[in-house]
Amino acid sequence: MIELKNVAYSYGGGALLSDISLTLAAGSFYFLTGPSGAGKTTLLKLCYGALQPTAGDVLLFGEDVAGLARDGIAALRRRVGVVHQDCQFLDHLSVAENIALPLDVSGRASAAADGDLNELMAWVGLTQRAEALPPELSGGERQRAALARAVIMSPDVVLADEPTGNVDWEMSQRLLRLLVELNRMGKTVLIATHDLSLIRAAKTQVQARVLRISNRQVQLAGADL
Amino acid sequence: MTVVRLDLRHLISGDRQANRVVPPSGVTAHLTIFAAAAMAFLAVFAMAMSLAAGRLAARWGDELAQSSTIRVVAPADQIAAQTQAALGILETTAGVAFARALDEAEQRALLAPWFGAELDLQALPVPQLIEMIEEDEGFDAAGLRLRLAAEVPGAFLDDHSRWRAPLVEAAGRLRLLGWISALLLGASVAAIVTLAARAALAANAQVISVLRLVGATDRYIAQAFIRRFSLRAFGGATIGVLCAMIAVAILPGASEAAGLLTGLSFQGWHWVLPLFIPPLCALVAFLATGVAARRTLGKLT
Numbered sequence: 001m002i003e004l005k006n007v008a009y010s011y012g013g014g015a016l017l018s019d020i021s022l023t024l025a026a027g028s029f030y031f032l033t034g035p036s037g038a039g040k041t042t043l044l045k046l047c048y049g050a051l052q053p054t055a056g057d058v059l060l061f062g063e064d065v066a067g068l069a070r071d072g073i074a075a076l077r078r079r080v081g082v083v084h085q086d087c088q089f090l091d092h093l094s095v096a097e098n099i100a101l102p103l104d105v106s107g108r109a110s111a112a113a114d115g116d117l118n119e120l121m122a123w124v125g126l127t128q129r130a131e132a133l134p135p136e137l138s139g140g141e142r143q144r145a146a147l148a149r150a151v152i153m154s155p156d157v158v159l160a161d162e163p164t165g166n167v168d169w170e171m172s173q174r175l176l177r178l179l180v181e182l183n184r185m186g187k188t189v190l191i192a193t194h195d196l197s198l199i200r201a202a203k204t205q206v207q208a209r210v211l212r213i214s215n216r217q218v219q220l221a222g223a224d225l
Numbered sequence: 226m227t228v229v230r231l232d233l234r235h236l237i238s239g240d241r242q243a244n245r246v247v248p249p250s251g252v253t254a255h256l257t258i259f260a261a262a263a264m265a266f267l268a269v270f271a272m273a274m275s276l277a278a279g280r281l282a283a284r285w286g287d288e289l290a291q292s293s294t295i296r297v298v299a300p301a302d303q304i305a306a307q308t309q310a311a312l313g314i315l316e317t318t319a320g321v322a323f324a325r326a327l328d329e330a331e332q333r334a335l336l337a338p339w340f341g342a343e344l345d346l347q348a349l350p351v352p353q354l355i356e357m358i359e360e361d362e363g364f365d366a367a368g369l370r371l372r373l374a375a376e377v378p379g380a381f382l383d384d385h386s387r388w389r390a391p392l393v394e395a396a397g398r399l400r401l402l403g404w405i406s407a408l409l410l411g412a413s414v415a416a417i418v419t420l421a422a423r424a425a426l427a428a429n430a431q432v433i434s435v436l437r438l439v440g441a442t443d444r445y446i447a448q449a450f451i452r453r454f455s456l457r458a459f460g461g462a463t464i465g466v467l468c469a470m471i472a473v474a475i476l477p478g479a480s481e482a483a484g485l486l487t488g489l490s491f492q493g494w495h496w497v498l499p500l501f502i503p504p505l506c507a508l509v510a511f512l513a514t515g516v517a518a519r520r521t522l523g524k525l526t
Contacts, residue, residue, distance in 0.1 A: 070443055070523075077440035088435050092248040101246070105441035149439065 001026050001157055001188050002047050007056035009042055016042055018216045020056070024190060026156070029183045029206045031199045032192040033221075034213030040192040043213065044161050047190065048080045049073040061156070078106050081150030085162035087142055089134035089149075095141075096121065096130040099148045106153065117152065124148045124178065140171035147178055157188045164198055172198055180206045246436060247429055247449045253421055254457055260417045261461025261506055262468070268410045269469030269499045273489045275403025280492070282396035285389060292385065293366075295324075295355040299379035308353045311380040314372055315357055320364030324357040355380075411509055414458065418510040422454050422517040437525060447518035451511055458510030462503040470499055 002024040009017045016039045024030060024047075032040050045051040046058055049065050058065040060076055068076065089098045100117050103109045121127045124144040129137065137145060143163055150158055160179065164172030176198060183189045183206055193199065202208045210221040295315075299307045308326050315324040327335075332354060333342075366384050373380045426433070436446050476490050491498070 074437070074440050074442040077438065082438060088431055088438075090246060090248070090432055090435055093245065101436075102439040104246075105436060105439055105445050153440070 001061065002190075003059040004046065004053075005057045005059070007046060007053040007058060009039070009046060009051065010054050015216060017046075017213070017218075018055075020218050022211070022218055024157070024188055026188055027183070027186050028188055029180070029202070029208045030188075030190045031202070031208055031210045032190060032213070032218075033194055033196070033199065033210060036194065038213040039216070040194075040213060041161055043218070044082075044159050044190070044192055047157075047159055048082055049076055078102065078153050079155050079157070081147075081153070081155040081158040083143070083146045083150045083158070083160040083163050085165040087146035089142075089145070091134050094131050094133060095126060095137065095145050098134060099126075099145060099152055102149060102153045108153075113152075120148050120152055125174075139166040140168070140174070143167055143171070143175055144178070147175065151182060151187075155187065157190070158182055160189070160191045162193055163191060164193065164195060173201065176202055177205070244449055244452060246441075246446075247425075247432060247453065250425060250428070253425060254453075257418065257421045257454065257457045258461035258464075261414060261458045261510070262465035264410045264414045264417075265462035265465030265502050265506060266469040267465075268407050268502050269466055269473065270489075271403045271406035271410065272498060272502075273473055273491060275400045275407070276491065276495050276498075277489050278396045278399035278403060282393050282400065285393050285396065291358055293357050293359065294383045294385070295357065295373070296381045296383065297353040297355065297377070297379050298350075298381070301350065303379070304353050307377050307379045308355065310377045311355055311373065314369075314376060315355070318364055318369055318372075320360050320362060322358045322360045324355055327354045327356060411505065414462075414506055415509045415513045418454055418458055418513040419517050422450055422514040423521065425450060425454075426518060426521040433522070433525060443519065443522045446522060447515060450518050451514045454514040455507045455511040459503050459507035462506035466499050466502050470496075 002022075004020050004022040007017065007020045007022075008015060020043070032043060034040055042051060046053055046065075047060070049058075049060065049068065052058075052066060061079065063072075063076075065073070065076075089095075090101065093101070096117065099120065100109065100113070103113050103117075118127070121130055124147060126141060126144055126148065129141060134142065134145070143166070147158075147160075147163070150160075158179065163175055163179070167175070172195070179189050179191065180202065191198075199208065199210060211218050212221045295311055297304060297308050297311055312324055312326065315321050332351060335354075336351070366382060370382050373382060433446055470491075473490055476488065
């Protein structure tokens, strides 16, 4: 799915990540953890082509990201769902339109897709809020809307950067359950988080692997935390 | 070129959704429309001036090139004899197609604007005028002057070229100025639209990053902006052109009394020309926004 070969990334002078080799297997569930500023977000951005590695190769679905033109990256984003901690929307469009946005920009909007949209809205529990504008949503609702938008194209991979950072424990459990369900449907899930209790909670539901960033390297943490 | 054609087709057919992803913007939109309208309005006048100057140059060139005048200045009792003598010389001059003395009524009409219609020509020492039309190959003006000086001392040749040439040149320059003005106005539209498009792109940075995140191509994003600005330029220019055409239409028309001025108004098929300004304006906006959008988007991830 996603393969990093000897990847390094440096901002300005300092190296943030160096010599990282990593393969995300299809259908698996990963956590990416590490202290703040260790490079979790940077690693995720490398995984969806928002950043180019300063050394090494990133292969997405077997294709080298460095060789992709801007339209190639756009096409790739349709196969990778991304959820940010502070997710952004088009504030002048309704929640439903925002969730359907990936369909519209890829020209796949249709009546059948509308059915999927309603189902997806029900799944994340936002049916009642379909016509609301994004600024009117609570933190938890925003995260669920972002998750719905990330998966409406039925991507193979879902990347989530601190998806539970702005919500309370109960809501983070709810988001986690949605992500676990996605994984059971066969999607590869990678969640960056520094919340160890979230990881523990997940381990009771799914076989999750934990990647830890320390000293500019990524290590596969043991089964125990 | 293919890209441009595809984009143009999209532009005309329109994509409601692509248009909606960029939030509506009030003031910028009105300013762009106003600027396009003002530029188009001025362009119509620049065009009218150019065409009028062109007509003027052509008329002065054609009508005056072939004709000359001879003035016979002599004491009243000799004037008829000298006129006959001058006409005699002209008949034998190679290159003169036709010559005739103006009669009293014509001379009075020429002087009427200055002295009034009731003028008695007999009371004034008015020179007799002889109008001559030359053949295409022209005549030897210097030779004719020498012959007149020798045989008819009161006759002077005026071949018009002395005062005609600078006027024709001035009219030509005026026409050139008109076209340069039109070009500058077009460039101004491009500059204004570029500035407005850049402002819009900067103001919508969040929209653009969201669209990129969910997999929109640069073309999809650019389309929304290009379509918007092209339509604004087209709409504004249409308003400006219509106002200007009405203004030109109600200008006082060309008349005999106006003499040298043929009037600024369009004539005949020239009325069609201003109608090309709105599509041209839209094309300029289309290209300017396209360049601005591609440049801005290229810098984003």
